[in-house]
Amino acid sequence: MATSQSLRDNPRLDRWLRFEPDRTIRVATGKVELGQGILTALAQIAAEELDLRLDQVRVMSGNSLEGPGEGYTASSWSVEHSGGAIRAVSAEVRALALTRAALRLNAAPEELSVLAGEFVRGGLATGLDYWDVAPEIDLSAEATDAVAPKPVAEHRIVGRAIPRLDLPAKLTGTGFIQDIVMPGMLHARPVRQPRRGARLRALDDEAVRRAAGDEVMIVRRADFVAIAGEDETAVRKAAAKAADIAVWETRRELRAEQASPAWLAAQPSHDRRIGDPAAAGDAHRVSMRFSRPFLSHGSIAPSCALALWQDARLTVWSHAQGMHPLRANIAATLGLSIDKVACHHVQGAGCYGHNGADDAALDAALAAMELPGRPIRLCWTRADEFSYEPLSSAMEVEVHATVGEDGRPVGWTTEIWSAAHGQRPGVGGAYLLAAEALETPPPERKPFDIPEERGGGATRNGIPLYDIATKGIDFHLIHDVPVRTSSLRGLGATLNVFAIEALVDELAARAGADPLAYRLSLLSDPRARAVLERAAALARWSERGPGGTGRGLGLGLARYKNSSAYAAVVAAVEVDEAVRVTDVWCAVDAGLVINPDGVANQVEGNIVQAVSWALIEEMRFDASGPAGVDWKSYPVIRFNDIPEIHVELVEASAHDPLGVGECAGGPAAAAIGNAVAHALGVRIRDMPMTRDRVVAALMDT
Template sequence: MTGLTFSLKDNPRLDRWLRFQDDRTVRIGTGKVELGQGVLTALAQIAAEELDLDIRQIQMMSGNSIEGPAEGYTASSWSIEHSGAAIRLVAAEVRALALARAALRLNAAPDELMIVEGAFLRNGAPSDIDYWSIAGEIDLSAEATGAVPPKPRSTYRLVGTSVPRIDLRAKLTGSGFIQDMALPGMLHARTLRQPGRGATLIGLDEDAIRRRAGAAIQIVRIDNFVAFVGIDETAVRTAAIAAAECAVWENARALDPEQAMPDWVASQPSIDQLVGDPLPEPAPDRVSARFTRPFLSHGSIAPSCAIALSCDDILTVWSHAQGMHPLRENIAKTVGLSLDKVACHHMQGAGCYGHNGADDAALDAALVALALPGQPIRLMWRREEEFGYEPLSSAMAVTVHAALDPAGRPVDWTTEIWSATHGQRPGVGGAYLLAADALKEPPPERRPFDIPLERGGGATRNSIPLYDMDAKRIDLHLIHDVPVRTSSLRGLGATLNVFAIEGLLDDLAVRTGEDPLSYRLAILSDPRARRVLEKAAAMADWSSRDAGGAGSGLGLGLARYKNSSAYAAVVASVQVDEAVRVTNVWCAVDAGLVINPDGLVNQIEGNIVQAISWALMEEVRFGPQGIASLDWESYPVIRFSDMPEISVELVEAGEHPPLGVGECAGGPTAAAIGNAVAHALGTRIHDMPMTRDRIMTALMA
C-alpha cells in the first residue's frame, strides 16, 4: 500500500487530477501554478511517464478553482513534493485501471499488454484499443486508493531528462502572461489607492480628473475604494496619476524613515516563543553575533494585473496569484457572494516568487466588474502602486549565540530572531485582501501570526543549523505590529537565518585557526550535506584559497532548505573596492530524484541571482507619505552587467524522493557572499545589503 499523499488526502477524486479528452490528450489538473519555476513541465513529465504517453499528449490544467484540485498556495517549494507525488499516484492508478479494462476487452492477461503513447499492444502487436476507446468504462469519479505503486526508477523514459518547457512558445510569441490577455469588449482600469488602513476619502475633484484623463472614463467609487475605467488604457492611467493630487484624505498613513530600520522593528512589542532544547542550567558562556536585513520588495518584472467579468450571476476572475482556491474563497467572502458564484482561474504573470500585489489586484478587478456587469475589466497596478502597496518581506534582526567546547566548536546554539510575520497570505491567520480595508465595514485587525515551524516556518525558517551540536533552539520575538503589510518573499526568513548561522561559523573557524571548510566538516555528520559541501568546494578549487584581507575573497554557505527539502552548498568569489562585486558562484545541489535537470538548474541560477541582489543592493525605504522606494532607481536590483559566472552541478541522489529546490540556494548564496566579503576585508559586515557605505563604516569602526 503506497498510501495517499498530502494533496490526495484533500482531493481524493481521480477526475480532479486526470481526464481523457476527445482530442486524444490527457488533461492533468494541479492546484499548483506556474510562477516561472517550470513546474508545469515537470508535472507533465511525471504524468506522461506513469501513463506511457508522449509529453505532447499531456494538457496541463493549473489553478482552476472549479475543476482542479485544491492545493492551497504555490509556496515553500512544495509543488513537486506534494502535487508531483499526487499526480504520480493518480496516473499509476488510472493506468492500472485502464490495463484491467483493456485486458477484459482483449481477453488477455494484463502482463501480456503494454502501452505506447496511450495505445495498448498485446505481446508487442497493435490492438484496436487505446486509453480513449475505454475511457468511458473507467470510473474517474472514484477516490484514489494509493494502492498502486508507481513505476520503478529503472524504467523511466522522461523523468530525469531535460524536456523543453511547455509554456515557452507562448512567452516567446507575446501571449504567455496575464498582462497580454485580452477579451472582447475589455475595459481598462486603474485605482486610487487608500493611503493606509483607516484613511477616509473626504474629497475628490472628479471634474479635474476627467479633464486630465484626455478621453472618456468612468469613475467607480465604493466607499474608500476608487477606480478609473475606460477603453483607452493611457487615459485611465493618467486619471489615476491625477487622482493622487485631486484626492483629500483624512487619517492618511504617515511613515518615519527610522521605521524601515531592522533595529526599530526589533525594538517593538513582540510575542515571544522558545522552541527546541531547553536552555542549560547554568547558562554557558556564549559567543554571539548580530545580523540584520531590511524590508524587501518582490521587485516583480511586471506590475500586478487581473481580469474580471461579472456575467449571468457568476463572477469570473483571471489572476496570477499563487492560489486560486484561496483567492476564490477570499473574494467571495469580501464581496458577499456564495462560493458557487465565484470562479478563479490562473494565468501566468511576469515574475514573482512570493505574495506580491496579485491577490489584491484580483479583488480590485472584481469590485469594478461587479459595478459594471457584462464588461470584462482588466485592472493593472502602476509600478509605483506595486512598490508602494504590495506586502513587503519583513525587516529582521538575528542574533546567533554559540557555546563552545574546549576545541572551539559549538555544542549549544541559539538563533534569536526579531521579525514581523512572513505569513499574511489572504485567508492565512486572519489576513485579507487589501481593498477590503477600503470598504464600509473593513475586516478586524489581525493578531500577529506566522507560519509554524512544522510547515517550514516563517521568520524561523532555516534557523536550526544542520551541524552536530548537543542542543539547539530558536528564541523568536514575533513583532506585534509594523506600519506596513508584511508577507512571504522567496525563502522567507531563511535568507537572513542562514546568513547569520554561516557567518558566525566562519568567525568561529577563524578563532580556532581552522579552515572554514574543515571546521564545518568536523561538525557535520549528514552524508548528503557533506557531499554537496565537498562538491561545491571542489568546483571552486577551495584548496587554493589564500589568507585573504587583500580585497579578494572566497566564502561558502550551506543549508538544507527548511531542513527538509533540497541541500545546497555555495561558494562565492568576490572583489571588494568601492563596492562588492561577485565574480564567480559555484553551487552544488542534492534535490533527490530530479525530474527535469535543465529546469532545476535554471531555478537555482535564478535563486542565486536574486540572493546576490538581496545581499548587495535591495532595501525598501520609508518617507512621510509612505514607501519612498517607488521605482527602479530608488529600489535598484541586480543588472546584467553585475552578473557573475555561475556554475551549478547536481549531486546524483535519484534513490531519494524529489525535494523542493526553488528556494534552496538563496540563503547559502547570501551567506557565501557575506563570508567572502569578510575574507576579502578581514572584517565582517553584519548587515544586508552590504553597500559601500556599510563597508566603509565597518572598516572605520
C-alpha cells in the same frame, strides 16, 4: 510510499486526470506557473507514469472550478505535493486501464504494456488504447495510492531536460495576463486608500475627467475608487490626477527610522522558545548579531487582473499563487456565495511570494461589479506595486553558540526579531487590501506567522543543520509595524542562514580550522556532506588564498526548511570599497530530479536574487510610505553585475523529489558574506553590504 498531502486533500481521481476526446489526457493541478517550470515538470511526471508522449498531456493549472485545491503555490512544495499526487494518480489510472484492456483482450494485465497510450501485447499493437477503455474506468473513485510508480531505471521522460512548455507563448507576446485582450474590455486603475481607516472626503470628478482627455468612468464603493475606460492612456492620466487631488480624512505617514531593522527589533513582541531548551551556562558563549532591511518583491510587471460580472456570477483571471484561496477570499469579502465566483490562473511576469496580485484581483472584481457585462482589465502602476504590495519584513538575528573545549558548539540558539512572513489572504485572518476600503472593513488582527510544521516564516532555517547537542530558536514576533509584511522567496531563511554560517566561520577561525573542514567535522548527514564537498571541489577550495587581500572565497550550506533540497554554495568576491561577486559554485541534492534544466534554472535564479539582496536591495520609508517606487529608487541587480554561476546537481535519484526553488538563496547570501569577510579580514553583519558599509568596516579596522 507516503501519500501526498495534496492527494489526501483531493482524493478523487477525476480531480486530477481526465481522458479527452482528442486522445489527449488532461492533468489538473492546483499549483501554478510562476516561472519555475512546474507545468513542464508535472507534464513529465504524468507522461512518464502513463506511458504517453509529452504532447499527449495537457496540463490545466489553477482552475478553481475543476482542478484540485492545493492552497498556495509556495514553499517549494509543487513537485513534492502536486507532483507526488499526479504520480500516484497516473500510476493507478494506468493500472486500472490495463485491467480493463486485459479483460477485453482475454489476457493477463502483466502481458500488456503501454506505448504512447496504446496497449501492446508481445510487442504487437492490439488496436486498443486508453480512450477505448476510458468509459469503463470510474474516475469518480478515490485514489488508493496503492500502485507503485515506475522504478527510476525505467524512466524515459523524467530526468530529461525538456524545454519549458510555457516559453513559446511568452516569447511571442501572448503568455502573460498583461497581454490579454477581451471583446468589450475596459481598462481600469485603482485610486488607493492611503491607509487603513482613511475616508474619502472629496474628489473633484470633473477635474479627473478633464485630465483624462477622453471618456472615463469613476467607480466608487464606499472608500474604494477606480477609474475605468476604453482608452488605457486616458485611464492612466485620470487615475494619476485623482490620486493627486483626492482629499482623505487621514493619510499614512511613516518615519525613515521605521525602516530600520533596529527600530523593528525594539518594538513589543510575542516571544517563544522553539526546539531544545537553551544550553545551561555561558562561560564559552560566542554571539553575533546580523540584520537585513525590508525588501520588495521587485516583480518585473505590476500586478494585473481581469474580472467579469455577468448574470450574477463573477469570473476573475489572476496571476496570484492560489486560485482556490482567492476564490474563497473574494467571495467572503464581497458577500457572494462561493458557487457564484470562479478564479482562473493566468501567468504573470514573475513573483515568488505574496505581492499585489491577490489585491489587484479584488480591485478588478469591485470595478467589474459596478460595471456589469464588461470585462475589466485592472492594472496597478509601478508606484502602486512598490507602495502597496506587502513587503518582506526587516529582521535582526543574533546567533549564540556555546562552545566546548574542543572548539565545537555543544549548544546553539538563533534569536530572531521579525514581523510576520506569512500573511497571505485567508491565512491567520489576513485579508485582501481593498477590503479595508469597503463598508464594513475586516477587524484588526494580530499577525500570524507560518508555523514550524509548515516550514516556519521568520524562523525558517533558524535551526542549524549541524550536529549540535541542543539547538533552539528564541523568536520575537513583532506585531505592530507600519506596513504590511508577508511572504517573499525563502522568507526568514535568507538572514537565518547568513547569520548561522557566519558564526560557523567565526568558530572555525577561533578553532584555527579551515571553514570547510570545520563544517565537515560537525556533519553526519551524508547528503549534506556530499553537496558541501562537491561545491568545494567545483570552486577549488583547496587553493583558497589568505584573507585580507581584497579577494575572498566563502562557503554557505543549508537544507531548505531542514526538509527539502540541500544546497552548498561557494562564492568568490572582489572588494575595493564596493563588493563584486565574480563566481558562484553551487551543488544541489534535490532527490529525484524531474527536469534537470528546470532545476538548474531555478537555482541560478535564486542565486541571482540572493546576490541582489546581499549587495543592493533595501526598502526605505518616507512620510508618504515606502520610498522606493521605481527602479532608480529601489535598484535590483543588473545583467552586467551577475556573476558566473556554476550549478551541479548531485545524483540522488534513489530519493524522493525535494523542493528546490528556494534552496540556494540562504547559502548563496551566506557564502557572499563569508567571502567578503575573507577578502577584508573584517565581517560586515548587515545586508545589503553596500559601499558605505564596506568603507565603514575598513575604517573601523
